[in-house]
Amino acid sequence: MGLAIVLAFLGGFYWAIVMGPVHLENLDIREWVTGTFNESARVPADALISPLLNKLNDVKFASHYETDENGVKVKVGGLGLTEDNITIERNEEAQTSTVRVEYVREVKMIPFEKYRQVKFVVQKSGAWAAP
Numbered sequence: 001m002g003l004a005i006v007l008a009f010l011g012g013f014y015w016a017i018v019m020g021p022v023h024l025e026n027l028d029i030r031e032w033v034t035g036t037f038n039e040s041a042r043v044p045a046d047a048l049i050s051p052l053l054n055k056l057n058d059v060k061f062a063s064h065y066e067t068d069e070n071g072v073k074v075k076v077g078g079l080g081l082t083e084d085n086i087t088i089e090r091n092e093e094a095q096t097s098t099v100r101v102e103y104v105r106e107v108k109m110i111p112f113e114k115y116r117q118v119k120f121v122v123q124k125s126g127a128w129a130a131p
Helices: 002-019 020-039 045-055
Strands: 061-068 074-078 086-091 096-109 112-125
Touching: 002 074, 002 086, 020 045, 020 096, 020 112, 045 096, 061 096, 061 112
Parallel strands: none
Antiparallel strands: 061 074, 086 096, 096 112
16 A cells, blocks of 8 residues: 555656646646737737737747757757647627637656657637626
8 A cells, every 4th residue: 555655656746747847838828818818809810819929939938849850859949839729719799709729749758768749728718808
Protein backbone atom coordinates (compact mmCIF):
# COMPACT_ATOMS: atom_id res chain seq x y z
CA MET A 1 0.00 0.00 0.00
CA GLY A 2 2.82 2.39 0.87
CA LEU A 3 4.53 1.74 -2.47
CA ALA A 4 1.34 2.59 -4.36
CA ILE A 5 1.09 5.93 -2.55
CA VAL A 6 4.72 6.76 -3.31
CA LEU A 7 4.28 5.85 -6.99
CA ALA A 8 1.09 7.92 -7.21
CA PHE A 9 2.90 10.87 -5.63
CA LEU A 10 5.85 10.54 -8.02
CA GLY A 11 3.50 10.24 -11.01
CA GLY A 12 1.63 13.37 -9.97
CA PHE A 13 4.89 15.24 -9.44
CA TYR A 14 6.16 14.15 -12.89
CA TRP A 15 2.89 15.28 -14.51
CA ALA A 16 3.08 18.66 -12.77
CA ILE A 17 6.64 19.23 -13.98
CA VAL A 18 6.08 18.08 -17.57
CA MET A 19 2.44 18.95 -18.34
CA GLY A 20 1.78 21.73 -15.83
CA PRO A 21 3.31 24.59 -17.84
CA VAL A 22 1.18 23.98 -20.96
CA HIS A 23 -1.98 23.86 -18.85
CA LEU A 24 -1.02 27.07 -17.03
CA GLU A 25 -0.41 28.78 -20.38
CA ASN A 26 -3.83 27.56 -21.49
CA LEU A 27 -5.33 29.52 -18.58
CA ASP A 28 -3.80 32.71 -20.02
CA ILE A 29 -5.27 31.84 -23.41
CA ARG A 30 -8.71 31.39 -21.79
CA GLU A 31 -8.37 34.90 -20.35
CA TRP A 32 -7.45 36.36 -23.74
CA VAL A 33 -10.34 34.55 -25.48
CA THR A 34 -12.74 35.95 -22.86
CA GLY A 35 -11.33 39.46 -23.40
CA THR A 36 -11.70 39.09 -27.17
CA PHE A 37 -15.27 37.87 -26.72
CA ASN A 38 -16.07 40.90 -24.58
CA GLU A 39 -14.73 43.20 -27.31
CA SER A 40 -16.62 41.35 -30.05
CA ALA A 41 -19.83 43.26 -29.36
CA ARG A 42 -18.14 46.52 -30.41
CA VAL A 43 -15.37 45.50 -32.81
CA PRO A 44 -15.67 43.62 -36.13
CA ALA A 45 -14.37 40.06 -36.11
CA ASP A 46 -11.60 40.77 -38.63
CA ALA A 47 -10.12 43.44 -36.35
CA LEU A 48 -10.03 41.06 -33.37
CA ILE A 49 -8.02 38.23 -34.91
CA SER A 50 -4.71 40.06 -35.31
CA PRO A 51 -4.34 41.28 -31.68
CA LEU A 52 -5.27 37.84 -30.32
CA LEU A 53 -2.84 36.13 -32.72
CA ASN A 54 -0.06 38.52 -31.68
CA LYS A 55 -0.58 37.60 -28.02
CA LEU A 56 -0.56 33.87 -28.80
CA ASN A 57 2.62 34.08 -30.88
CA ASP A 58 4.54 36.40 -28.54
CA VAL A 59 7.95 34.80 -28.02
CA LYS A 60 7.89 35.81 -24.35
CA PHE A 61 4.59 34.01 -23.71
CA ALA A 62 5.25 30.38 -24.57
CA SER A 63 7.21 28.12 -26.88
CA HIS A 64 6.62 25.28 -29.29
CA TYR A 65 8.72 22.74 -31.16
CA GLU A 66 9.53 22.95 -34.86
CA THR A 67 11.61 20.61 -36.97
CA ASP A 68 14.66 22.32 -38.47
CA GLU A 69 16.27 21.58 -41.86
CA ASN A 70 18.27 18.72 -40.31
CA GLY A 71 15.15 16.99 -38.98
CA VAL A 72 15.90 17.94 -35.37
CA LYS A 73 13.15 19.33 -33.15
CA VAL A 74 14.07 22.72 -31.72
CA LYS A 75 12.22 24.91 -29.23
CA VAL A 76 10.94 28.16 -30.76
CA GLY A 77 9.24 31.10 -29.04
CA GLY A 78 5.49 31.68 -29.35
CA LEU A 79 2.84 29.09 -30.13
CA GLY A 80 3.31 29.24 -33.91
CA LEU A 81 -0.42 29.62 -34.57
CA THR A 82 -2.03 31.02 -37.69
CA GLU A 83 -5.38 32.64 -38.42
CA ASP A 84 -6.68 29.13 -39.19
CA ASN A 85 -6.43 28.34 -35.45
CA ILE A 86 -8.77 31.20 -34.53
CA THR A 87 -12.49 31.42 -35.30
CA ILE A 88 -14.50 34.52 -34.48
CA GLU A 89 -18.17 34.63 -35.44
CA ARG A 90 -20.54 37.53 -34.82
CA ASN A 91 -24.31 37.47 -35.26
CA GLU A 92 -25.58 41.04 -35.34
CA GLU A 93 -29.27 40.04 -35.38
CA ALA A 94 -29.07 37.73 -32.36
CA GLN A 95 -26.35 39.88 -30.75
CA THR A 96 -24.14 36.88 -30.05
CA SER A 97 -20.50 36.02 -30.65
CA THR A 98 -18.25 32.99 -30.57
CA VAL A 99 -14.48 33.15 -30.13
CA ARG A 100 -12.62 29.86 -30.52
CA VAL A 101 -8.91 29.01 -30.45
CA GLU A 102 -7.95 25.46 -31.35
CA TYR A 103 -4.33 24.35 -31.14
CA VAL A 104 -2.02 21.42 -30.45
CA ARG A 105 1.00 21.60 -28.16
CA GLU A 106 3.88 19.17 -28.26
CA VAL A 107 5.31 18.29 -24.87
CA LYS A 108 8.74 16.74 -24.44
CA MET A 109 8.49 13.79 -22.08
CA ILE A 110 11.65 14.16 -20.00
CA PRO A 111 13.98 12.12 -19.87
CA PHE A 112 12.65 9.81 -22.58
CA GLU A 113 13.23 12.14 -25.58
CA LYS A 114 9.68 11.39 -26.71
CA TYR A 115 7.05 13.99 -27.60
CA ARG A 116 3.36 13.91 -26.77
CA GLN A 117 0.74 16.02 -28.49
CA VAL A 118 -1.90 17.70 -26.35
CA LYS A 119 -4.91 19.28 -28.07
CA PHE A 120 -6.57 22.35 -26.60
CA VAL A 121 -9.84 24.02 -27.57
CA VAL A 122 -10.69 27.29 -25.86
CA GLN A 123 -14.11 28.71 -26.69
CA LYS A 124 -16.29 31.48 -25.36
CA SER A 125 -19.71 32.11 -26.84
CA GLY A 126 -22.91 33.76 -25.82
CA ALA A 127 -25.01 36.89 -25.97
CA TRP A 128 -23.52 40.35 -25.82
CA ALA A 129 -23.79 42.26 -22.58
CA ALA A 130 -26.39 45.03 -22.56
CA PRO A 131 -24.81 48.44 -23.25
